[in-house]
Amino acid sequence: MATALILDNIQVSPGIFLMTVQSGMGGRPGQFYMLRSWRNSPLLSRPISIYDVEDERVQFLYQVAGEGTRIWSRLRAGDEIGVEGPYGNGFPEPSGRLAFVGGGIGLAPFNYALKHWPGADVYLGFSHEAYLVREFERLSPKVIIDIGGYITDRIDLAEYDQVWVCGPEPMMLAMQRLNASAGTRGKVYVSLENRMACGIGACLVCSIRTSEGRKKACSDGPVFPVEEVVFE
Amino acid sequence: MATALILDNIQVSPGIFLMTVQSGMGGRPGQFYMLRSWRNSPLLSRPISIYDVEDERVQFLYQVAGEGTRIWSRLRAGDEIGVEGPYGNGFPEPSGRLAFVGGGIGLAPFNYALKHWPGADVYLGFSHEAYLVREFERLSPKVIIDIGGYITDRIDLAEYDQVWVCGPEPMMLAMQRLNASAGTRGKVYVSLENRMACGIGACLVCSIRTSEGRKKACSDGPVFPVEEVVFE
Amino acid sequence: MIDTACRIADVVFKNPIVMASGTFGFGREYARYYDLSKLGGLSGKGLTLHPKEGNSGLRVWETSSGLLNSVGLENPGIERFLAEEAPFWEPLNTVRIVNLGGHSYAEYEEGAALLEAYSLRSRVRGQAAYDLIELNISCPNVKEGGMAYGIHTETAREVVKLVRRATTLPLVVKLSPNAHDLVGMAAMCEEEGADGLSLVNTFSAMKIDIRKRRSVFQNKYAGLSGPAIKPIALRMVHEVCQAISIPVMGMGGISSAEDVIEFIMAGAETVQIGTHNFVHLRAGEELAAGLEAFMRLEGIRSLAEIRGIV
Amino acid sequence: MIDTACRIADVVFKNPIVMASGTFGFGREYARYYDLSKLGGLSGKGLTLHPKEGNSGLRVWETSSGLLNSVGLENPGIERFLAEEAPFWEPLNTVRIVNLGGHSYAEYEEGAALLEAYSLRSRVRGQAAYDLIELNISCPNVKEGGMAYGIHTETAREVVKLVRRATTLPLVVKLSPNAHDLVGMAAMCEEEGADGLSLVNTFSAMKIDIRKRRSVFQNKYAGLSGPAIKPIALRMVHEVCQAISIPVMGMGGISSAEDVIEFIMAGAETVQIGTHNFVHLRAGEELAAGLEAFMRLEGIRSLAEIRGIV
């Protein structure tokens, strides 16, 4: 596993951390890395989206969810972390009017996406407290925030040619319903967050059901047209 | 498990660390604590002798030997560590002329012992590099050092009424032979370093063979008259 | 009020937290650190008719999330237990379990008879020293053909029969995960009149010292316990609970109140806690409190609501 | 020169590091990260005659030092394997193993026949796509009585017989640690003409979601792999190696060159590496190098010097 030096690891909101590592491995928006900073426990590395890439640096935004992310939260500049990536398909090349919809930590991939496609509108839903909104406002003409409600209620799909979504499953389901009533295809894409083991398409533990048969969240995805995904 | 604040954790020689924790749990010379600063891995806590006790502080001197001690070596002041103890019988109340014989990290219990019984002579054997000799010289009238040889060659048992030994097994075996040829009983005591699980005498994994039958290194010991111990 | 009571035959445990044999001595050592009456019960170190020295050489090795032990039933023998430990047990306000091992049919039978006789005498005095026998048919070294009694159902049947006949005390049979047919073994015990089962004992396992080019343990194999085995132990408990109707004491790697709940949801009447005692000195007390806290949080008033729900 | 070569029937492995079925796809993905010719061999994802969707619901859960998986033999079926993957295998300079599963005697037999026919054709072309069949008799869901083929020796015998008859390729039978009588099972395979064995497959195990009050996996039980099982797997490999004389591919939780050496000292001809591939992307390459480094350090010139030494 490649080892990267941690340049920075700061809390940006309660339980939300931004880690900057020195690495030239780069990547495209919507791709992810597998990270680990432990030997045996937990056993697996953890998939984390690219939050930003700049020169020889990669940034990850993560929420403390369990054992692994808790270990990271205690790392300091100068510590090292194992990194493999970039993995996954990333977002497609967009065309037309573009919107990003992020639920909670699901906003992570959209910062880097905005840097590539700065014209996009951004919809962010938080359960308790908003964070990093400034960052998004610097890059996006329109940032809509919702706290405690349903951000998906605020978006009119008809306004956009392409809508990319990342967030908790209920949010993705809501987007799937919206999309189904609009009857469009190839417009709304979701980035899935299934548990992963190998991260590269070899073990099938992240396999999802789609209208096109089984697909691997890690290597066929994590980004899929929402109408393809069969949520279980 | 009781949790103690780490006040200091410094390297005193390559691979040798001195940790100071805030704790009023105290103890007698030759007793030990079970320490852990991890949740699951390694599974067991590690037994470490008391290096020093002062007011609300306990000190441990440890050598990086494997996974557990390596984890400790990365702890910093302000971190916490789980401590249970003091455990074990400790050294007996000495009488007459007293010598301490420490091999490598086996010197750990004798600093605190010297504070209780400052008149003792000290014999320290090191394989590569001596450490903490000053500390011992401040408290002992006579500190004999050997590097790379056999410290046990330097001691004349006849000069002492009581000799306490802690070090690697070959050293303890050597002392057992010396003692056997002198034919004394109740003079030479060794502090054993068997692997332990419970630390309090309940599980029998540290059980040793002695001339008086099976005994528990953790609770009947770790200090035994050398002639009692049957090394396997 | 939260009801954590459990029952095997007519023995009532105030909660399902029972300390596992061999990891808790006879309770004396832990009694210095917490009140044993917080426990549902405790099972003493495995006893044999005659005192045993146990195995020589190294007795413990850590593995990934597991512990290998090769204590080999070191114990004072039943007579000394009765003389020295039983009096300590008498006043304890928790279920006291004698763990009975053996190396021949005759030894098991005599051991059970001795325990029965003492139990009758002490009950006459109005003071019982133990409430339950846990018959351990999974000790690694035995005479006949070198095959442990706990591997083949029909070999084990003989032992269960003999011990069942020799005692009026409630009887729990402790099963080995190495049994060829664990469910068949469990069913046999039920047929032969066991009041309950406990499982799992340790898994036969191995560690090689590659520098010395030999097994770390003189006995070659040792017994694996601890969190590593929990998923397998839980499956075994579930499988057995599906197949039989006597109560089961489930164990194997339990290290949290959540783990306790898992075993109960898998169908266990009580659990037992072994290796975790080494990780947390006050494990018993903490798990009992943690279990109540969890039940309160989840609005579970009685373990019966969730037992065997999966 | 350090000699790490191993052999099963007439198949020579350049070193004992073989990637385990189901953890390495068909090698394509890992080939992007290191040169597969560093490996002794690789076993492809388990194949069945017909394509399979695998299990629905959650497929993976971490335990203490272990991994529970419930992939359920998702695979493209043998025909698509032959069309899409076999050509990728042809030029590989490593031993290529087809892992064959099935859900009925007939399916196993037809599958083996199909593999045999393709193999003959490709050998006629002077280009073999695979060198060995690994018969997997430990898949969890089968028709007959819901009991896996790998549990009872006599049920398994039928499968081994049929497949042995259907193919001239060297045949390794992959055993389940859940077999009632593992040593008996191994002996049966030897009797029926297997060229080797591989063990262990995953342990049947369980995880309960105590909040949802149900098993985490739709299939209820799942398979446990990873470092947690290593001590048990090593004992099983040792026990089997003591009892039979055909070569064994040992596996279960191997995660270092030292672990590889342990299995070889226990008697294994080669090892297999499963879960560790997820922990270290370049596990295969690293273990092969680590093994050589260890041998050099310890002055071991050939694995034969240490194989089965314990």
Ligand SMILES: Cc1cc2nc3c(=O)[nH]c(=O)nc-3n(C[C@H](O)[C@H](O)[C@H](O)COP(=O)(O)OP(=O)(O)OC[C@H]3O[C@@H](n4cnc5c(N)ncnc54)[C@H](O)[C@@H]3O)c2cc1C
């Ligand atoms: C492609 C991808 C990109 C991601 N990007 C980000 C990101 O940028 N930032 C970020 O914060 N997170 C991201 N995630 C999610 C992140 O991987 C997880 O939050 C992380 O793995 C949690 O690890 P942990 O050890 O902290 O928590 P764990 O202890 O593993 O678990 C946390 C919670 O998940 C539950 N859980 C455990 N195992 C499973 C399972 N098998 N299935 C379902 N639930 C389970 C636990 O019960 C617990 O509540 C991404 C995930 C994927 C797949």
Ligand SMILES: Cc1cc2nc3c(=O)[nH]c(=O)nc-3n(C[C@H](O)[C@H](O)[C@H](O)COP(=O)(O)OP(=O)(O)OC[C@H]3O[C@@H](n4cnc5c(N)ncnc54)[C@H](O)[C@@H]3O)c2cc1C
């Ligand atoms: C009463 C007592 C007091 C002690 N006092 C001190 C002290 O003051 N300072 C100090 O530095 N150390 C002391 N020790 C020794 C200390 O406990 C060990 O060095 C420590 O546990 C090593 O832990 P680790 O996780 O770092 O190493 P581990 O990874 O556990 O192992 C280190 C080495 O020991 C070997 N090993 C592992 N398991 C076993 C086993 N079961 N039997 C034999 N060898 C094994 C390993 O192969 C490795 O080489 C004391 C021990 C005892 C019993």
Ligand SMILES: Cc1cc2nc3c(=O)[nH]c(=O)nc-3n(C[C@H](O)[C@H](O)[C@H](O)COP(=O)(O)O)c2cc1C
């Ligand atoms: C050091 C040690 C000694 C043990 N001695 C006995 C014993 O004497 N009798 C017995 O029935 N089980 C004995 N066991 C097995 C435990 O009671 C228990 O079945 C096993 O450890 C699994 O539970 P755990 O994973 O919680 O430890 C022993 C276990 C350990 C670790």
Ligand SMILES: Cc1cc2nc3c(=O)[nH]c(=O)nc-3n(C[C@H](O)[C@H](O)[C@H](O)COP(=O)(O)O)c2cc1C
């Ligand atoms: C995700 C996953 C999928 C597996 N699929 C198969 C399979 O298709 N066929 C098979 O014989 N074994 C399969 N196995 C079992 C492994 O090949 C191996 O026997 C087991 O994981 C133990 O080795 P390990 O501890 O090194 O992983 C699978 C294991 C895992 C973890």
Ligand code: FES
């Ligand atoms: S994580 Fe292994 S295939 Fe996706």
Ligand code: FES
């Ligand atoms: S470590 Fe348990 S009895 Fe000594």
